[in-house]
Amino acid sequence: MQVRPFLFSAADYQTYAAVRQAAHPESPPDLAGLQHLDRTRTQGDVLARFVVEVAGEAVGVLEYATPYYDPRPGVLEVQYYLHPHHQALEGPLWQFLQGRIAPHQPHALQTTVREDWPQYRFLTAQGFVEVERRWDSVLDLAHFDPSPLARPLPPGLTIQPLSALPWQEEAFQRDLYALEIELLGDVPTAEPITPWPFEVWQERSLKGPNLLPEGFFVALEGTHLVGLTMLFKSHRPQTLQTGLTGVRRSHRRRGLALALKLRAAEFARVYGARYIRTSNHQINRPMLAINEALGFVKEPARVLLRLSPVPLKPGQPAFGGSSDPQP
Known part of the structure; x- marks a missing residue:
């Protein structure tokens, strides 16, 4: 497994779309919306996104960022999508995210997932608790x-x-x-x-x-x-x-x-x-x-799931990239 920074290029946005589609075909990605979201980040926002590859093939994307729709001081939003055949990577990737997030010293992490997604089971096992529900x-x-x-x-x-x-x-x-x-x-x-x-x-x-x-x-x-x-x-x-x-x-x-x-x-x-x-x-x-x-x-x-306080683990696995390009 290799984890590299997301390049905010047309090719990487297509990679994001392909991974998201494979992970959750019932919830297709809105690439135009994502690109607009990335372009309109405000000064001081945190945004780091990564591509997960196995044998040169993209099988996952993950990120942490300042919440876009409801920003709160000291809170970072985390999100990841994995190909169904690579769900076993959740544990190592969670360790990777903890290492990357540690320097920001957030007092809480949050994410939004569907109740029937694998992320819900994994993240609640890590200590995330339910804050609220929305019905689509x-x-x-x-x-x-x-x-x-x-x-x-x-x-x-x-x-x-x-x-x-x-x-x-x-x-x-x-x-x-x-x-x-x-x-x-x-x-x-x-x-x-x-x-x-x-x-x-x-x-x-x-x-x-x-x-x-x-x-x-x-x-x-x-x-x-x-x-x-x-x-x-x-x-x-x-x-x-x-x-x-x-x-x-x-x-x-x-x-x-x-x-x-x-x-x-x-x-x-x-x-x-x-x-x-x-x-x-x-x-x-x-x-x-x-x-x-x-x-x-x-x-x-x-x-909406939230983890607070955050069990930060400084350092990062060797498979992490060396830089985090911004959009």
Whole structure:
């Protein structure tokens, strides 16, 4: 076995995709999304990624990094994917990661894995404990009938796609950002979500490769933004991915969240998508109830695992690379 640094080249991104596909064919990689994620890392972020080879063939990838979506001081995120025939490498690679991580002296490590993946069993055996669960769910539009759920919008409210609004103007962007921050603060989670600064949000959200302005819907009362739901392009065939859906507290319990979801589903059908995917925290019962009413079907849960304190082991096996290129 050899472990070498990931080169952030086109060839190594393809290697990453091939390994991920072999490890988890039910969860294909989004290479464009990964490259955008790598490019928009902020100054001071930690990121080290490696390729695992056996007899010259890539059989695994592993990394540790500052959490991208919810960064917390002193926390590093770890992740690895191994070809099914090489799961026995988990132990040596965990030792390798411990050695590489030790100089950063994190007080906690975390990772997100599906509950049916081998990583779940291995990492919990190393002391990782479950923090929260998210349900990935899929709506098959071929069998979707919105008519029993359709209701008129409350008086004075409209729903507009982002593409019909001045979304490229900073004043509007700041209003949209403020709405998203308010809604994220109300998302039921095991731990409060740490929002991105405005400039980071601009770069990551409004310049992402999967942004679909015509499938991003905003509810308005006059010109006041009161709710939203997002559909993004997906690397999965015939699929759109749901982002944040929410309504300001002042406008809840009026059917607006359901109206937004129905508008998004109608757009997806006209767009030519067969499936809509979404993800919800296990304790977010209001949104789970809406998705269940719409007909979304749950997949195995994605579980956030955390290890704290971290049993650091300085030093590293001889098969480690000598440098960690950055993107």
